[in-house]
Amino acid sequence: MQQEVVLAMLAKEPSHGYELRARLNQALGPLGEAMNAGQIYVTLGRLEKAGLVVSDRSNESADRPERKVYALTATGQERVSDWLSEVSWPKPDLAEFHLKLIAAAAAHLADPIAIVDAQRRELLRRLRDAQRAAMAEADGSDAGLLLEGIVLRLQADLRWLEACERSWSDRRSKQ
């Protein structure tokens, strides 16, 4: 679990771990199902050690993390602001696949078009899963918006694979 995500979820108000989890589930929908329940407490523990959050110790009855209310410290607050203004974006890692095709063709080890086809099938199945999950979401849900992004990315990848296939079949027909 990325620490900044947990921190930012706390920015609204001091909260219990389970409340943070509910917020994440709401935002991620079916994509949050893979999330491990204990993970969020591990992250909160680390954040506490780093001085980014404090837990309320007024409730003596428990050391148990699920009873604690966590709040951002001033440093934590600052980290959230930094994170929000940071410009970052996951990198599409297409170079590896691209090089796979080039190497396969150069060494006559495998048919690049067959590799593209196999990849295409896999992406279509992922798109199917994501599309079905999107169809199950109510209009305008947070998770639906995330799923739309995933669907659009997979579509873009599939279009690139189409371009790969076209290019490699043209090369083959010119040989």
Next chain:
Amino acid sequence: MKAASETAVVRAVGLHKTYGADGALVRAVDGVEIEVAKGETLAVMGPSGCGKSTLLHLLGGLDRPSRGEVWIEGRRIDNLSEKALARMRRNEVGFVFQAFHLMEELTAQENVELSALLAGRSLSAARRRAAELLGQVGLSDRARHLPSSLSGGQRQRVAIARALANDPSVVLADEPTGNLDSTSTLEVLRLFEALHCEGLTIVIVTHDERIAATADRLVSMRDGELVDETWLMGGSTGKLGDLVGGV
């Protein structure tokens, strides 16, 4: 193989369609063999100009092949007279088009009714059926609206209701989400999914991967030929959570 052919709702054998003369012969459909089973949703994908719309028109009897056969529900249709072919289309096939093709001067309800009337229902039966179908596509409250006052997604849902008004053996859809934004696309996908669950046989030609991915089977078309077939039934290969990346 024989058993499959007998249960196929739509079947094309050695299908060819060529346009133009010797010098500039265009093979729009070039030797297509295909069978669509009852209850199956088949997607045909390919770039513009690959012949997929022509194929759909041949399957639905909107156009005739240069060579080859088309069968619907065990009946050969490519050699029917114009009149018999028109009757076959009215009774057996539901069409859905990218540009909706609704009658702009008729209300949503009347558009659907008209199709039921043409298929031979009485006026009262057609009315009942139209109201029922508009309910099924979630547009009962828009029944009296003209197409011009509906959103793109709503218009396409009316068009789908119309395509169902004659209880067709098969629905043939040509780029049904081509003119729609992503919310409307989702509406239409949900509707196709519901129809699929009810056992309707559907053929969709599209270059929208989202539709293709929700079909049972996907065939790719290139230069008039079917070049690849992918079965998508049986769901996922991975966990959905893997799609979300590093949270």
